[in-house]
Amino acid sequence: MRFSAPVALLVSLAALAQAQQFVNFGQTCSSIQLVGSGATQQLEATCRNTSSGDNGAQVIALSTCLTNINGSLRCQFNGNALASCTGCSLSGTSLTCSCAENGTGQSDSTTIDLNTCIGNQNGRMFC
Numbered sequence: 001m002r003f004s005a006p007v008a009l010l011v012s013l014a015a016l017a018q019a020q021q022f023v024n025f026g027q028t029c030s031s032i033q034l035v036g037s038g039a040t041q042q043l044e045a046t047c048r049n050t051s052s053g054d055n056g057a058q059v060i061a062l063s064t065c066l067t068n069i070n071g072s073l074r075c076q077f078n079g080n081a082l083a084s085c086t087g088c089s090l091s092g093t094s095l096t097c098s099c100a101e102n103g104t105g106q107s108d109s110t111t112i113d114l115n116t117c118i119g120n121q122n123g124r125m126f127c
């Protein structure tokens, strides 16, 4: 499909605006750690509000942002990953969990970069 120049510009601006919401979680949040355990385990971080310049503690539940697809973690809003994943650990922004496969009775070690799922918007983590 070909767009006229103004339409192409609008399309790329819209894509840029959307992309910007999801960048810089790792760069603008610090002290990133896991808190709690089980289905309600959360990610906690101190995040910079780029509008005000303030830094504040924020939490978001991992299950709010992740799902388990047959033993692999994927980004998905309200994906409920921790209903079928256990033993999560964090290294920087990389989350590793053991996630159950569908129907095989086995679990796989799976890692995802939370930067691909979680953004910082005005000091608040979201996905």
Ligand SMILES: *[C@@H]1O[C@H](CO)[C@@H](O)[C@H](O)[C@H]1NC(C)=O
Binding pocket: 049, 051, 052, 122, 123, 124
């Ligand atoms: C971030 O700063 C803006 C502007 O001061 C403010 O409206 C917003 O509520 C702040 N966000 C948080 C999470 O406090």
Ligand SMILES: *[C@@H]1O[C@H](CO)[C@@H](O)[C@H](O)[C@H]1NC(C)=O
Binding pocket: 070, 071, 101, 102, 104
């Ligand atoms: C899940 O993954 C296992 C191991 O790779 C595979 O044997 C099985 O067929 C997969 N199940 C589904 C529903 O994709």
Ligand SMILES: *[C@@H]1O[C@H](CO)[C@@H](O)[C@H](O)[C@H]1NC(C)=O
Binding pocket: 068, 070, 084, 102, 103
């Ligand atoms: C695999 O498991 C997920 C989560 O438990 C479930 O939503 C999905 O329907 C299952 N898929 C298959 C093919 O069994």
